[in-house]
Amino acid sequence: MDSLDAFIQQLPQIVPESWCFDCRICCRFPDSEKAQTPVWSGREAAWVNESAHRLPTPLKLKPVPGLPVFTPQLNPCSHSGGFHCSAFEESSKKCLIHSIKPLDCRLYPFVMTRHPSGSEPLLAIDMKCPYIQASMKEPAMAAYIHTLINYLEQTVAADYFSSNPAVVGDWWPEYLPVAWIQSASSALPLPAVSVPEGLQPVLNSDLPLIRKAEADSAENHLSGGTVDAWIPWTDLISLYWMKKPDGLFVFARQAGGFFMPFPPLAETLSPPILNEAWVQLNRLNSGNAVSRIEGVSEQQKSLFEKAGFSLRASESDYCYLRSDLADLSGDRYHSHRGMINQASKMIGEYRFRPLTPGDFNSCAELYWRWAADSYLKHPEQDETHRMIRDSFFFHQRLLKAPTAEDWVAYGLEADGKLLGYTIGRPLSDELFCIYTEMTDRTIPGLSALIFREFCRTQNQFTWINTMGDSGLEGLKQSKESYHPARMIPCWTAYKKF
Numbered sequence: 461m462d463s464l465d466a467f468i469q470q471l472p473q474i475v476p477e478s479w480c481f482d483c484r485i486c487c488r489f490p491d492s493e494k495a496q497t498p499v500w501s502g503r504e505a506a507w508v509n510e511s512a513h514r515l516p517t518p519l520k521l522k523p524v525p526g527l528p529v530f531t532p533q534l535n536p537c538s539h540s541g542g543f544h545c546s547a548f549e550e551s552s553k554k555c556l557i558h559s560i561k562p563l564d565c566r567l568y569p570f571v572m573t574r575h576p577s578g579s580e581p582l583l584a585i586d587m588k589c590p591y592i593q594a595s596m597k598e599p600a601m602a603a604y605i606h607t608l609i610n611y612l613e614q615t616v617a618a619d620y621f622s623s624n625p626a627v628v629g630d631w632w633p634e635y636l637p638v639a640w641i642q643s644a645s646s647a648l649p650l651p652a653v654s655v656p657e658g659l660q661p662v663l664n665s666d667l668p669l670i671r672k673a674e675a676d677s678a679e680n681h682l683s684g685g686t687v688d689a690w691i692p693w694t695d696l697i698s699l700y701w702m703k704k705p706d707g708l709f710v711f712a713r714q715a716g717g718f719f720m721p722f723p724p725l726a727e728t729l730s731p732p733i734l735n736e737a738w739v740q741l742n743r744l745n746s747g748n749a750v751s752r753i754e755g756v757s758e759q760q761k762s763l764f765e766k767a768g769f770s771l772r773a774s775e776s777d778y779c780y781l782r783s784d785l786a787d788l789s790g791d792r793y794h795s796h797r798g799m800i801n802q803a804s805k806m807i808g809e810y811r812f813r814p815l816t817p818g819d820f821n822s823c824a825e826l827y828w829r830w831a832a833d834s835y836l837k838h839p840e841q842d843e844t845h846r847m848i849r850d851s852f853f854f855h856q857r858l859l860k861a862p863t864a865e866d867w868v869a870y871g872l873e874a875d876g877k878l879l880g881y882t883i884g885r886p887l888s889d890e891l892f893c894i895y896t897e898m899t900d901r902t903i904p905g906l907s908a909l910i911f912r913e914f915c916r917t918q919n920q921f922t923w924i925n926t927m928g929d930s931g932l933e934g935l936k937q938s939k940e941s942y943h944p945a946r947m948i949p950c951w952t953a954y955k956k957f
């Protein structure tokens with residue numbers, strides 16, 4: 461057995477066989493054509509073929525057109541609609557090639573896939589699996605995920621993925637992302653993305669120029685008013701820029717078309733610059749009505765109106781006096797102090813300290829536990845599942861690839877374990893914005909403790925912006941309970957056709 465064979469055959473598995481024998485999902489597919497059928501490399505297909513003659517019913521492999529990989533033939537199920545893998549024995553519910561099954565089958569209910577945005581390959585989990593639904597919050601699952609990530613990050617894994625890129629399959633709505641897999645990323649090229657005429661993709665090397673244009677423009681106190689606030693979303697949104705004699709435009713592209721995430725950057729913003737930005741947006745969207753300029757501040761509103769734009773109110777940001785949040789003194793913060801006392805009693809001595817690259821796996825585990833908890837609370841809600849997926853990309857990008865030197869990331873550690881983290885960056889000399897927080901939800905009051913500690917560390921700022929509430933009633937109540945000193949209004953500008 462060589463190293464590649466050993467790599468495939470030594471993949472640790474977590475689902476107990478007893479669960480598989482009761483399962484109605486695995487190895488069966490609703491459709492024989494558009495199915496999530498496993499994909500096997502030529503070498504794995506050869507192993508299977510060697511054993512196929514010993515099976516009670518013939519196992520046929522189908523080549524995938526145009527690719528050097530194979531997939532098992534599907535047969536109609538006898539007692540229900542749908543199809544089953546021809547290696548699956550319906551009477552015993554067993555895989556007849558269990559001991560030699562290829563990587564894609566060994567990995568399941570985990571899968572190697574790519575998000576439709578075309579970002580790097582990632583490990584995801586198929587939430588259809590009943591065992592996963594029952595055990596995803598167990599510590600053993602988090603430990604298994606660590607093991608699996610290490611397994612897939614071996615050099616031999618990179619060889620396997622580079623020789624068999626087709627085993628990294630399409631994205632399905634039931635998938636929950638777990639981790640980017642660097643071995644697959646380095647082995648597989650990113651799909652080419654077309655850049656619209658006249659635009660440049662926002663690359664790291666462009667950031668100093670864009671930040672300089674931001675610094676030369678009027679201060680924007682909105683959480684989404686800088687390119688750095690949008691960089692963590694670049695797995696889901698593509699960012700481009702364009703330089704004009706009087707200003708710099710940043711455009712964002714989502715499935716629906718282009719928009720500007722914040723107004724043009726210019727030393728003196730004027731109606732001609734705004735109108736030029738609008739002309740460019742309409743060109744990019746071919747006149748489609750999705751064109752809009754987001755992140756318009758209260759101070760910029762009248763200029764947009766003068767330039768003939770209509771404005772609609774967007775989500776306002778909550779803004780607090782930092783000293784209020786750091787002290788939490790007085791009756792109005794009585795309940796917050798109570799929550800913090802509860803968390804402090806539960807965790808004992810703690811350290812609130814800057815995050816280091818060595819914390820990445822612990823942060824990923826916190827995300828996973830939060831994702832599992834959120835999913836199980838709302839198993840049927842597509843909107844929640846989309847939010848969980850989007851958060852994955854945002855958190856991984858923020859944690860793994862810091863986009864600017866001024867991002868500030870802190871974690872709370874007790875008894876040698878990371879229990880939560882929070883990340884923010886300054887928006888001006890006086891204003892600091894907190895962009896995200898992730899905590900162990902089993903510890904009541906931990907979020908309040910981390911919020912207070914973070915505000916204490918940022919003592920050079922007068923104000924704290926905590927972004928909006930996304931229209932979520934619970935979040936709104938929580939943010940209001942901290943008594944914002946003011947709201948920072950935000951507008952979206954557009955022109956009628």
Ligand code: SF4
Pocket residue numbers: 486487498532545546547548549554555556557558561565
């Ligand atoms: S080879 Fe075995 S594990 Fe893979 S799909 Fe077929 S029956 Fe299921």
